[in-house]
Amino acid sequence: MTGKSAARGAPYFKVRRSRVHGRGAFALRRIRKGTRIIEYLGERVTHQEADRRYEDRGERDNHTFLFIVDARTVIDAGVGGNDARFINHSCGPNCEAVIEGKRVFIEAIRTIQPGEELNYDYQLGRSADDPPDVDEIYACRCGQPDCRGTMLWPAKKNPPRCASAGKRPGKRPKKASRGASHRRSAR
Numbered sequence: 001m002t003g004k005s006a007a008r009g010a011p012y013f014k015v016r017r018s019r020v021h022g023r024g025a026f027a028l029r030r031i032r033k034g035t036r037i038i039e040y041l042g043e044r045v046t047h048q049e050a051d052r053r054y055e056d057r058g059e060r061d062n063h064t065f066l067f068i069v070d071a072r073t074v075i076d077a078g079v080g081g082n083d084a085r086f087i088n089h090s091c092g093p094n095c096e097a098v099i100e101g102k103r104v105f106i107e108a109i110r111t112i113q114p115g116e117e118l119n120y121d122y123q124l125g126r127s128a129d130d131p132p133d134v135d136e137i138y139a140c141r142c143g144q145p146d147c148r149g150t151m152l153w154p155a156k157k158n159p160p161r162c163a164s165a166g167k168r169p170g171k172r173p174k175k176a177s178r179g180a181s182h183r184r185s186a187r
Helices: 047-054
Strands: 002-004 011-017 023-027 036-039 043-045 066-068 074-076 095-100 103-108
Touching (some): 011 036, 043 047, 047 066
16 A cells, blocks of 8 residues: 655555554655645544444544544544555654645655654543543554653643553544544543
């Protein structure tokens, strides 16, 4: 799988196994700062429909391809999505998600070298009804020196330590973050 650039049709990245989590997106060529790499695509649904689709999963299952666009719309990249859904989280990202005209784009925030994994900070939101171990459920495995230990935002004052990027984790969108990303409420 490859993420194709809009301008030339040549792929910016290829999806392959990631040491951070599952599959990831890896640069095939140098990507300059400011480059719009790919649009986050999938079926557009309501928040209620997104919750319904994933209600059967346990509260410890943190793996979805949902991205909040606005108060009415969520993109479910698990249905009709593209390779943007494989871009992993990092606390020290090289990309960011940008919402423009109800569309979500992934852009480089610094120059990315060939072979480097693409990533952005998901900044998943917290809820009042989160289980006590929510930071462990959404543990970060980016391996960055400034890792906050969780994909959730804002970080707790004493977050858990980040798992090493070398360890294999379990299974697993103005400027946006995947904190604009949808997370099911704990039930």
